[in-house]
Amino acid sequence: MNDFNVLLVTIDSLRVDCLGAYNESFSIDVETNNFDRFAERAAVFDSHYAGSLPCMPARREWLTGTQEFLWRPWGPVEPFDETLPAAIQRHDTVSKLITDHYHLFEHGARGYHEDFKAYEQIRGHETDAWKTTPYDLDPDFLAKLKGDDDPYDGKKKNNTNYARNVADFTEEEDFFAPKVFSRTAEWLAENQEWDQWFCYVDSFDVHEPFHVPEPYASMYTDEDPTDPELTFWPDYGPTDGKPSDADTETGPAEPGDSELSEREEEFVRSQFAGKTTMVDRWFGRVLDTLDEQGLWDETVVIVSSDHGHYLGDHGWVGKPLAPLYDVLAHTPLMIWHPESERNGERVEEVTSAVDVYATVLDAMGVEDVDHRHSRSLVPFLAGETDDHRDWAVYGYWGSSVNVTDGQYTYFHPCNESVDSYCYSAGMMNTVDWMAPPEPHLNAEPDSLPYTGSPVWRYAGPSHGRHDEPMLFDTEADPDQERDIAAERSDIVEEMQALLLEALADLNAPEWQYERLGFEPAPDAA
Known part of the structure; x- marks a missing residue:
């Protein structure tokens, strides 16, 4: 196969059962026209699984080829890792990171962005420590965040970070997915003079909080989305409110933390669905640019997610200390390769998140890198083999x-x-x-x-x-x-x-x- 540009798009917390292309059965018929449009062109992998969970462990798999959870929890790139951008740039290829995933820049997660030729961080998602004003926050909005206007109120203070970060959001274009994907479309249009490029787009949406503007907030519910009694940011844990003795991303779960009524659960699912559709629509801008710039014949496009998100499934919310059902672990993978024999096909072969690393390197013709735990999908896409993995x-x-x-x-x-x-x-x-x-x-x-x-x-x-x-x-x-x-x-x-x-x-x-x-x-x- 020839050497190509690579556009890698990862979408945090995207549930495979929300995508029409996967013919799954989310409780809401979610509109994902652009993901489905891409799936018609690409190879769609039906047995793709997460590896190391959650967010940053998944990114170490993608960017370094390391199946890390057997040795290490959430942490930085190691000195002995060779990241995708580092390996690629040794071959005189430009690399770019576009993201709103603030964990990449957080304490304890160093090294993920530093090897890129250039990177852009869109600030403010979730608990990103960005703004300290305004001082007076809307109490109804805080109620929906399960937050508190006291900035020193322990666990809940981070929720007020989000309220401050988005206080001046008035239009759809102000939100995170629109910014990430519109900037990606611009970059693709502006950067065609390079001989070869790697662009990694790490969208933190569909991650919580499931806060979306209209029309998405009302798209899948008859409720008033501004009702302060209905949260779009439920705590992690069991939905029956039973205590958990394990730490979660928001701290130790307490009795009642994640207790949701049927009405509350339906609303949360509607806002997750709305955010998925918003992400889909702005991802469509990227597909449009690939069309307009005639990039399909010279670009490999990979779309995936790190994990899903429990929304009452199996009695859980979030990514808590629950069994790792497919809601969380079965993730989408769709790959367009200009010379693939599998384009437009459904693939049953087992694949794993860690395989992204070797696949990107092979697609770009980078040969002198240890793939570590990663297995390239390029031979499978080329039709050179019908086998890939027996397990994930x-x-x-x-x-x-x-x-x-x-x-x-x-x-x-x-x-x-x-x-x-x-x-x-x-x-x-x-x-x-x-x-x-x-x-x-x-x-x-x-x-x-x-x-x-x-x-x-x-x-x-x-x-x-x-x-x-x-x-x-x-x-x-x-x-x-x-x-x-x-x-x-x-x-x-x-x-x-x-x-x-x-x-x-x-x-x-x-x-x-x-x-x-x-x-x-x-x-x-």
Whole structure:
């Protein structure tokens, strides 16, 4: 195959069941005309799964090819990583990042933007520490945020950040997805003198808060979207309000934190659907520019997401300490390649988030880079092979480990009495809810199987998501409503063998086997 430009578009929290192209069954018929339009042109991967969760671990997979959750939680690019923009720029190719994903620039997440030739950050999403004014905030809007006008009110103070950041938003064009995708369209039109380019567009929408302007706020509901009793930013946790003893992105869940009435849940889903449609419409501007500039014949376009978002599904909201059902872990992947034999086809072959890294490098003709845990999809797209993966593994650091073969999804529990270990060259300060407590204590030198660089290893707790193995046949039961582990012990054994195969292939550390209740592989790290 020839060498091409690459446009990589990732859309945070985009649920696969909201996309018409995936023929899924979200409770609302969501308008996604432009994603569907792109899907008609592209190869659509039906068995694509997240790898390391949530936001920043997924980006380390995409940008460095590292299946990180077996070794590390949320954190920075490591000194021994070779990022996509760094590898590409060694080949005299320009790289550009356009994003409103403020976590890329946050404390504990350094290095993700620094190797790009140029980057643009659109400020203000979620709890981005951007504005300190206005002082007087609309109490009804704060109520919808579950916020408080006291800027020092602990957990809720971050919600007031968002209220201040968007206080002067009056038009649709002021919102985040319109800014991200309109700027992308402009960049594509302005930058065609380069011999070759890589553009990474990291849209934080459809991430919460699910705050959208009209017409989207009313598009899928008969409620008054300004009603202060109806939140568009529900807390993470179980919808029945039962307490959880595990940390979430907003802190420890408390009794009643995520308790939603049927009316409240329907409203939240309507606002998520509205935001999905807004993202879709502005993504359409990018497709229009590719048309207008005649870029399709020289550009590989990859569209994906890091994870979904529970909206009452299986009794959960957000990305809490819940089993990793497909609502969260089954993600969209659509790839247009000008020379692909698979364009316009549905693909059943299993693929994983980490495969984006090697695919981008191969599409651009960059050959002298270690793909680490990533497997390029270019040979599959070219029709050179019909096989790609037998498995995809996914999970959070220090939690259960999950595996799929494309039909069955198997959730393997962990032993909470066995510590997890984090390996890093310098990750002593990271996001507090993802890191081991006081990680500078009990640290000792160690090594990783995929790099010769020395690292520190330090202990942290394991957090179970379920007590027993769970098994679902996603062909017969796509909504994963019926756990068949007890009645299909034969399939459980097969999936455990597949998980062990994956752990051995990745050279997972010995303590992971102990934590998961397996005998360690002879050559486990």
